[in-house]
Amino acid sequence: MTRILYALAGADRARPFSPHVWKVALSLAHKGLAYETVPVAFTEIPAIENGATKTVPLLRDGDRLVSDSFAIALYLDETYPDRPSLFGGxxxxxxxxxxxxxxxxxxxxxxxxxxxxxxxxxxxxxxxxxxxxxxxxxxxxxxxxxxxxxxxxxxxxxxxxxxxxxxxxxxxxxxxxxxxxxxxxxxxxxxxxxxxxxxxxxxxxxxxxxxxxxxxxxxxxxxxxxxxx
Amino acid sequence: MTRILYALAGADRARPFSPHVWKVALSLAHKGLAYETVPVAFTEIPAIENGATKTVPLLRDGDRLVSDSFAIALYLDETYPDRPSLFGGxxxxxxxxxxxxxxxxxxxxxxxxxxxxxxxxxxxxxxxxxxxxxxxxxxxxxxxxxxxxxxxxxxxxxxxxxxxxxxxxxxxxxxxxxxxxxxxxxxxxxxxxxxxxxxxxxxxxxxxxxxxxxxxxxxxxxxxxxxxx
The missing domain is CATH 1.20.1050.10 (Glutathione S-transferase Yfyf (Class Pi); Chain A, domain 2)
Structure with a gap:
């Protein structure tokens, strides 16, 4: 299963900085879910995943694409209920x-x-x-x-x-x-x-x-x- | 069963005004629990329930006395779990x-x-x-x-x-x-x-x-x- 987090980065691709992407990075770690980070520049966002989103984070989870950090957190808790909850009810x-x-x-x-x-x-x-x-x-x-x-x-x-x-x-x-x-x-x-x-x-x-x-x-x-x- | 909410009031005893008491009044209503309001003045608080509290709200629920609005809300959810929750988990x-x-x-x-x-x-x-x-x-x-x-x-x-x-x-x-x-x-x-x-x-x-x-x-x-x- 492919799990990809598209993450905003600057000239140094190894330094993703978006606050909203970091919310998701911590959330994936909280739930113990492995993933690959794919850095993107601001001007590259419209082209990723065939124009799936205008903003990052964008999470590909197998055949699912989810954008918006809060929506991703809700998705993760719903999809992986046996792992530690992000919300607690x-x-x-x-x-x-x-x-x-x-x-x-x-x-x-x-x-x-x-x-x-x-x-x-x-x-x-x-x-x-x-x-x-x-x-x-x-x-x-x-x-x-x-x-x-x-x-x-x-x-x-x-x-x-x-x-x-x-x-x-x-x-x-x-x-x-x-x-x-x-x-x-x-x-x-x-x-x-x-x-x-x-x-x-x-x-x-x-x-x-x-x-x-x-x-x-x-x-x-x-x-x-x-x-x- | 006697349920009493001690509520801060001024010269007009029919106008309880404490913000913390109002939190509890709404919480009791939320849970559908009947109670009697006993108005007290600031300077009367030390004498109520044999010196049980320095502040209101104070809730008497049968033989239980609970002070502090947050503690009372926790107590109500714990004691009456079959009624609508105040916290949702x-x-x-x-x-x-x-x-x-x-x-x-x-x-x-x-x-x-x-x-x-x-x-x-x-x-x-x-x-x-x-x-x-x-x-x-x-x-x-x-x-x-x-x-x-x-x-x-x-x-x-x-x-x-x-x-x-x-x-x-x-x-x-x-x-x-x-x-x-x-x-x-x-x-x-x-x-x-x-x-x-x-x-x-x-x-x-x-x-x-x-x-x-x-x-x-x-x-x-x-x-x-x-x-x-």
Whole structure:
């Protein structure tokens, strides 16, 4: 059986960085499912699997193709129910959507302002042109101006993570004593920053950093298989 | 069997306002469990049930006494497993802790700055003295100064609810198609503001307001049994 994870990468094909792909990489490891990673550039995505998707992750699992990280996690739990659950029941599925919403609206929106130029710089020439042309209109300014405006916000970023910090005062992971897909959702965002940028986003001594380091160690250290920028 | 919910109230004993008690009131209704509400003032709490608790909610369920809203919800699901679940499994329990952390660190900390003087004003004379003496040192300023500093923040409060707003673009409740304890956690905070304060916290047309109104209608409209301030 062929299991392939299409993963966004820059000029260095060995450094997949998409936060959403990392959610799936950890999920596959969580379930103990072997797979092959196929790196793709932004501008190559439309051509993979005969135009099956506009975005990665895309998972080929035998004759099934599934895109969207949350849909893939649901698919994996449904298809491999005998392996460790990613959600821990219907209530866990419903609330993982809140963690996703929090990660997208709070964590990603802040991080992208710190790392968007680092992302650009790690891309190959064709992707650089695509990335600038597609992202700058969204921000309404140049990538350089986005990052410049975000400099002071790195100092205040820690405060945005306070809900997670408070949670970590009660339990080791979003999933409780062990990790669940919700952990991988937030891990993906911080792993994205770790791989593309040398900026210090999390301070030593921050419980969120300790949790992130624990996540990097999970499942044989799959998160550390790509080194920090 | 005697089931009693001790609920914080001000000078008007018919208007319990504690956010944490409201979480439990909705949880009892969710499970279809009848109970009697016993209103108590802040300064009466240490005397109830022979000093069983320093805080409300306190639930007497026959010969059991349980305090802390989250502990009560866990107790209810464990004790009445045949009635509708408040958590929907272990994953739901774990992530409800994140919703609680988000509500405490983001929603409560903002709301209290808008309504703390309204809370004071709805209390009886003894409680007013206690409340001012205990809260002002926490804020490091007078209740009046807290509220004055918070005026401009009512305008920016909506942005803090963006993770919930994004969730409501995907599903009707934290619990998915129907409500769960996570809904009651956040409902409790907004119900607290609704009961003690005439300030407009949620705008018409905001999906969060629509969700809050749906929550007020749940279980025969138990949330509307106390009118808005």
């Amino acid at each position: 219907e209530g866990g599925k419903a609330l993982a959507r809140f963690v996703e919403s929090w990660a997208q609206t709070v964590v990603h929106t802040a991080l992208v302002r710190f790392v968007v130029l680092d992302i650009h710089d790690c891309l190959g020439p064709e992707d650089r042109a695509y990335f600038r042309a597609s992202r700058e209109p969204r921000f309404g300014k140049s990538l350089e101006a986005v990052v410049e405006a975000g400099v002071g916000e790195i100092e205040t970023f820690a405060a945005k993570l306070e809900p997670l910090r408070a949670l970590l005062g009660k339990q080791a992971y979003f999933g409780g004593a062990g990790p669940s897909f919700a952990d991988y959702i937030v891990f993906g965002a911080l792993q994205w920053a770790r791989i593309v940028s040398q900026k210090v986003i999390l301070r030593d001594g921050d419980p969120v950093k300790d949790w992130f380091e624990r996540c990097l160690d999970l499942h044989g250290g799959v998160g550390r298989s790509v080194t920090a920028a | 272990e994953g739901g329990k774990a992530l409800a802790r994140f919703v609680e952390s988000w509500a405490q660190t983001v929603v409560h900390t903002a709301l209290v700055r808008f309504v703390v003087l309204d809370i004071h004003d709805c209390l009886g004379p003894e409680d007013r003295a206690y409340f001012r003496a205990s809260r002002e040192p926490r804020f490091g300023k007078s209740l009046e100064a807290v509220v004055e500093a918070g005026v401009g923040e009512i305008e920016t409060f909506a942005a803090k609810l963006e993770p919930l707003r994004a969730l409501l673009g995907k599903q009707a409740y934290f619990g998915g198609a129907g409500p769960s304890f996570a809904d009651y956690i956040v409902f409790g905070a907004l119900q607290w503001a609704r009961i003690v304060s005439q300030k407009v916290i949620l705008r018409d047309g905001d999906p969060v307001k629509d969700w809050f109104e749906r929550c007020l209608d749940l279980h025969g409209g138990v949330g509307r049994s106390v009118t808005a301030a």
